[in-house]
Amino acid sequence: MPNIEFRLNKLVGKRRINFHVIFSNEVDVYDIEREFLESIKFVYEAEPQAGDEKRSLTKENLERLGRKLKKEHKNFKNEPDIVIGLKNAVVDDEDIMQILSNKKSIFKGKYLIFVPADEDLSKISWNGQDHQTRKLLIQKCDGLIASNQNTIEWALGYKHPGKTRKEKIRNFKKEFKSLKPCIFGSDAHSLEKLFEPDNKKYTWIKADPTFEGLKQVIYEPEERVKIQEKNPQEFYHKPFFSSITIKESEIFEEGSVKFLDTSIKLNPNLVAIIGGRGTGKSLLLDAVAKTFEKEPKNERAQSISIRNDDFVVSYEKTDGTKIEYKIQEQNVLDYLHVYQGKVKDIVDPKLPEHLDSEIKGLLNFSDVPQRPFSEEEINRLINEIFEIKGFLEKKDSNGNLINSLSFIEQEIGKKKKLINNITTKENTELIEKYSANLKLIDKVEKMKENLELLSKELVSFQEEKNKIIEELNKELSSDNKLPLLDFKFYIEKILSINNNNNEYLEEIRNENKNIKDEFRKKGIIGDISTLLEQVKKYQEEIIDLENRKDEVIKKEKDLMQKFSIISNFVEKLVESYNDYVINVERSWNYLKKGKEDWTEEQKTLVEKLLSDIKVKPRISFDNKIFYEKLKKCLNLRMFQSTKEQNQEDRIKEVFNIHSEEDFINLLKNKKMININSEKFSLSEILDKNLFVKDGTKDFLKLLLIETSSYWNVISEVYYKSKSLSQLSVGMKGTMYICLKLATDPFIKPFIFDQPEDDLDNDFIMNNLVPIFRKIKKYRQVIIVTHNANLVVNADAEQIIVAENNNECISYKAGSLENPDIRNEICKILEGGEYAFKQRERKYSFPIQKEEVD
Incomplete structure (x- = not known):
């Protein structure tokens, strides 16, 4: 692209100003010469009390000026006429601008004006008499030829007075009419210098390599042009x-x-x-x-x-x-x-969960807080609860709850009455002793079985592990060999204990044999063997009932332990929810601050993006969704509408869940459920006739597995x-x-x-x-x-x-x-x-x- 450098008839300080006109390659050379250069006048000669003689800026006139000056000044004689003419001819920038603007059909939009700035414009004094000269030149130019970083920033308005960057730019444009991009070249005066600017200050322009591309630096004076050694594209490597x-x-x-x-x-x-x-x-x-x-x-x-x-x-x-x-x-x-x-x-306002889920995802959080137990663990817990309840609620053919404590106590009482019915005052003491001995025999026999089982397991374990030890010892040095296991002491001790048990059993059985003999000595009439067999039968049944009673007590305790696990579950879940809220808040604040390796520009960008946004996580309990899901578990015939209440209100009155706190208390097994003006806990209502078939299990799943559908942390x-x-x-x-x-x-x-x-x-x-x-x-x-x-x-x-x-x-x-x-x-x-x-x-x-x- 043609670049014509003019020496102006103006000085700023001690320096004469040059004026660069860069033309589009689409402008015909003929038009540049005939319609532009030849229209510009330079002062050829002056006389007292007369106007200046001006001539057109042509090669011939410049040569004439050179010849004239060489005759008048001998120091010019060794240089060509054209060089002397070019060195000394000066033009008026106003003439240049007027010619270009008047010939719009030829030049409009097809030229740029650049003025060199050989000094740091951010530090020079603007208090001198050349203030206005310098300002006018900068006002009328499209850009500056400069590589000084301070000048570049000054020309972009960054160093101008103002509280904010926007205000600085506004004030700069008010004074200088536009922001000024800076470009720089090699200013080559020899072939060796061509394309090699001082200090490798190359000018990089992001544009098509056309005049229209160069023109983009006027509209994007900061982003489209950079003066530096390396390609700006390498500033930030990105995929x-x-x-x-x-x-x-x-x-x-x-x-x-x-x-x-x-x-x-x-x-x-x-x-x-x-x-x-x-x-x-x-x-x-x-x-x-x-x-x-x-x-x-x-x-x-x-x-x-x-x-x-x-x-x-x-x-x-x-x-x-x-x-x-x-x-x-x-x-x-x-x-x-x-x-x-x-x-x-x-x-979509109809689907607020979409935005909530998206926000959590953006902050790298799951949709729901971490649960203290897995779904598999909860299902196992629920199955264990219903396995225990199945045992406790087992009925015989007559509808009796055979594993209830009241029923067992009643049956024990019946068996004791039967024993009393077949005994007299004379033989009561012997019968009681006989019955007590039967209990002891049962107890000792069970102990023997457990000890014998332990002995077998020890022998098996010893044989299995000693084989492994022997294999390992083959690889170990003699100093490191492992000793073989030897449970001989335990096995012999068990054998000794069981020998004593056998002797004890023999004593008890002999004692019961003596009781039979005692009956005969007392002259008791009747079939003594049958009598004692009846007593033995009833006593064994009593033993079975008492064992079942122990089992029932253990099951009931185990059931309550399961509900304690549920209570612990909800406490940990609440803790997890609270931690989730804290972590979301922490992540949000961390995001606003920016990451340590970000540049200030990156941090400012993110800060601006988030400046109008606030995210406030909170725990939410949705009653509506909870009761919609609860209805599917219930036997709705138990909640028929009345004149006073509709079905939904009756359900809410019974279950009494109106808030997150009520829900937590229910899971903590506190008495929350209202049935006929009496309050029941979670463990107590599972056997009430409130639910459809399998509804109680679905109810527990609703409380423990499906919580996130109605109880969650939402991002407001x-x-x-x-x-x-x-x-x-x-x-x-x-x-x-x-x-x-x-x-x-x-x-x-x-x-x-x-x-x-x-x-x-x-x-x-x-x-x-x-x-x-x-x-x-x-x-x-x-x-x-x-x-x-x-x-x-x-x-x-x-x-x-x-x-x-x-x-x-x-x-x-x-x-x-x-x-x-x-x-x-x-x-x-x-x-x-x-x-x-x-x-x-x-x-x-x-x-x-x-x-x-």
């Missing part, structure tokens, strides 16, 4: 989708629509996909989603049936390696995909101090996207299909556009949109235009500065031309305050 390759193929099974051959290299920053209705702009992202099994819930996306090799997505990792993913394979890739309509689905979200119920759908969507980006802000690509469908327009322009401008440094952003502001003012690095010709879909890509792409934006996107004008005025002096804000 990104690097290309999409499509072979001509039918998209759906019915074959009415197809993709044409397309290969798109994707920019790693902000990519905007645009197109008219039905052109396939969202379809492209649907196919990407299907490639990674992130299919949207719309019918179109789910019906995509492209063959495996006909749609390939390439992904470049941070180390530069690339991976190809084919659409029909089972691919796994961690990236953020917000499909069309997903935001509205998440923030406030946006701009308003609760969700007070927000519009657009504000909810805005809040959700801020959360989504803040909790997962960097590295992973972010795909967003038509954000304007879900978000407030005010948020898009004032918040989402600045957010996209920042996060694209740290992650690839791909959007489908029909909002020109998201494309133009967010300065999308790449535009992909979707086209549909007779159901044949294709895509073409280019930059904002590409004239064809710009035309497509203005044609397709509503307000496209206005968005460009807005952007082009953004860094100029604002006509209205709102344009800056």
